[in-house]
Amino acid sequence: METAPAPRAGCPVQLTTFIGREREIAAVDDLLQSTRLVTLTGVGGAGKTRLAAEVAARVTPRFEASAWVDLASLSDPALVAELVAATLGYREEAGRSAVQTMVHRLCECDTFVILDNCEHLVDACAEVAETLLKGCPSVRILATSREALGVPGEQAWLVPPLSLPAGVAAAEVLSSEAGRLFLERARAVRPAFSLDDASAPAVAQICRRLDGIPLAIELAAARVGVLAPQQIAARLDDSFKLLISSGRSTVPRHRTLRETIDWSHALLDPAEAALFRRLSVFAGTFSLDAVEAICPDAGVLDVLSSLVDKSLVVMETVGGEARYRLLETLRQYGHDRLTAADEVADLRRRHAQFFTELVAAREREMFGGAGERELTARLVAEEGNFRAAGDWAHETGDHTTSLRLCAALHWHWYARGHFREGWKRLQEALAHADGVPPLHAGKAYVAAAMTARLIGALDQVAPNAARAVALLRDQNDAWHLSYALVFLGVSTPDPAAAERLFIEATGLARAHAPGSVLLAFGLFWHGVLALNQRDLDGAERL
Ligand SMILES: Nc1ncnc2c1ncn2[C@@H]1O[C@H](COP(=O)(O)OP(=O)(O)OP(=O)(O)O)[C@@H](O)[C@H]1O
Ligand SMILES: [Mg+2]
Structure with missing residues (x-):
């Protein structure tokens, strides 16, 4: 079965064809009928995520609600529960933690939750999964x-390997999943590529x-643009032998991938290798x-395209715009290379600066939590980067950047229900606000x-607003002063004092931002x- 890629709500969009796995999909589906938590395990690149996506496509229609939670870009275990809740569309409710909110709400309907790439957050994922399973009898988790x-x-x-060719004839290679995947990916780079009895033995090998x-297999097949299958087979063999003779004795399954990545990486030209690690x-x-x-780097688009051709970078289209991604295993490999090249500090600083400026430039547009759809989509897509x-x-003690990010993102966090994350980051950063402009x-x-x-945390509103x-009084930023005055007004118990604050706030907003959401807010x-105050005439005049 080779299915054409089709977009699915909640699931990552797959642009490449899916091969085989009929038995595996049926087996996992069966398991999910009798077990409430199934974990697909296996080495990096074994196809866990891809199989989960196929299973989800089959299973999801049986549930009233579902959520695909991608954990790969999350590093803080404390935020797992909130990310799951926010993906399900649940806002934290006052007085309840994210998990409690979820348990409370999830019990209302049959829900299927997919937790993708848990390995770096195993304990936190286990805790959330266990709480959900205990608290909500109708939840199932993959x-x-x-x-x-x-x-x-x-x-x-354990996700098994793709089935292997039973022999070296073209027909045998084609009836194996691994052989078909090779052919599919080879054709993506060289459409005329075909399997015949001359090339089939090399592909089988x-x-x-x-x-x-x-x-x-994807990494190897991506090379048919410049190498014949026989050459790929021979070079893989040489490179593995080299690795073995360099002290890494055997090639067990979990090491095969690493060595394939080494091999693929060694074939990159210096510009490609530099961009890949970055x-x-x-x-x-x-x-x-x-x-x-x-x-x-210079000529980024060309180099990026060749990395896509070599299957080292995945391209996907979101809302008509191309975005790129490194599969998790490759990202970790690239990160090791970046560390070896001593470029981590520089790149992370540039990365943080870029994303801080990106969101700071548009912070007013998010005011009130309902930015333009284009902006919201961009911010959602960049959440991992933020x-x-x-x-x-936080790690480097750049408190100004921390605070700028928090301030610029807080309406987005509000819109997305990431309250805890916002609160935690604000608390951490504000503890060092003294030297910050x-x-x-x-x-x-x-x-x-x-x-x-x-x-x-109602007792924290007034002190922070004050x-x-x-x-902000002498900062020449009427917008934020007005905003702060509204919050001080909201948390001021004396009505006359509060009224004075609102009048000042709306006066500033009228003068500096007429017709804005800020004015409406005040x-x-x-x-x-x-x-x-039961002052209905007053209310109406406003
Ligand atoms: N049955 C399949 N058909 C087509 N492509 C597949 C199949 N299984 C896996 N792939 C492709 O192989 C690559 C690795 O798969 P995937 O990302 O699912 O691995 P993983 O086990 O989740 O890895 P990691 O541990 O790094 O998260 C991806 O490009 C994926 O699209
Ligand atoms: Mg994965």
Whole structure:
């Protein structure tokens, strides 16, 4: 069965054809009927994520709700629960943690949750999975991870290699999954490529040599543009022998992939190798403009295209725009190379700067949490990169960048239900606000006032708003001063004092941002105050 790629809600869009796996899909589907947590395990590149996507496509229609949660770009275990909840579309409810909110809401319907790439967050994923399974009898979970989660009742299921050619005849190669994958990917780079009895033995040898590991086969097949299958087979053989003689004695299955990546990497020209390792600085997907701005390389588009041709970078189209991604195994490999080249610090700094400027330039457009669809889509697509940028700023003690990111992102976090993440990052950064320019600190304090309200930390609203107002008074930023004054008003118990704050806030907004959401925001809260005072005429005048 070779299915054409089709977009599916919640699932990552696959642009390449899917090969075989009928038995595996049926087996996992069966398991999911009798077990509530199935974890697909196996080495990197074994096809866990891809198999999960196919299983999900078959299973999801039986459920009322489903969510595909990609954990690869998340590094903080504390945020797993919130990411799952937000992906399901649940906002945290005041007084309840993300997990409690989810348990509460999930019990209302049959839900299928896919946790993809759990290996680096095994404990946190296990905890969330266990809580969901215990709390909601109608939830089922499919996880992918290089190791099992270790949750009671979990069924770990080792993803087998693709089936291998039974012999060396073209027909035998074509009736194996590994052989078909090779052919498909080879045709993507050389449409005229065909299997005949001359090339089939080499392809069979490659498939066997690569233990039927899909990613390894894709990397090898991507080379048919410049090498005949016989040459690929011979070179793989040589390179593996070289590795063996260099001290790594055997080639067990879990090492095959690493060696295939080494081989593929060794064939890159210096410009390709440099860009490849630098791309590992991205978390999740990335756009061409980001690569051009962050990576110091020349002719990025050409080099990127050749990395796509070599299966080292995946291209996908989101909303009509091309974005790129490194498969997790390749990203880790690239990151090792980046470390060896001593470029990590520089690249991460450039990455953090780019994403901070990107979001800071558009922060007002997100005010109120409902930015243009194009902007929201871009911010959603960059969430992994914002997290990586925030982590970098935190780790290196660049508190100004931390606070700028928090301030610029807080309405997006609001729109997406990432309240805890916002609160945690704000708390971490504001602990070091002292040396930060007052404008940036002030903006972060008002973000903290607003986030405190969202998570139900009501005693934190007024102090944060007051600090924001104090800092923003002489900053020549009427927009944020007005915003801070509204929050101070909201948290001021004395109605007359609150009213004065609202009047000042709306006056600033009228003068500097007429017709804006900011003005509407101030008027809204002023109106709420008037209503609470039973001043209906006053409310109406607003
Ligand atoms: N049955 C298949 N048909 C076509 N392509 C496949 C198949 N299985 C895997 N692939 C491809 O092989 C590559 C590796 O697969 P995948 O990303 O699913 O591996 P993984 O086990 O999830 O790896 P990791 O541990 O790094 O997350 C991907 O490019 C994927 O599209
Ligand atoms: Mg995966």
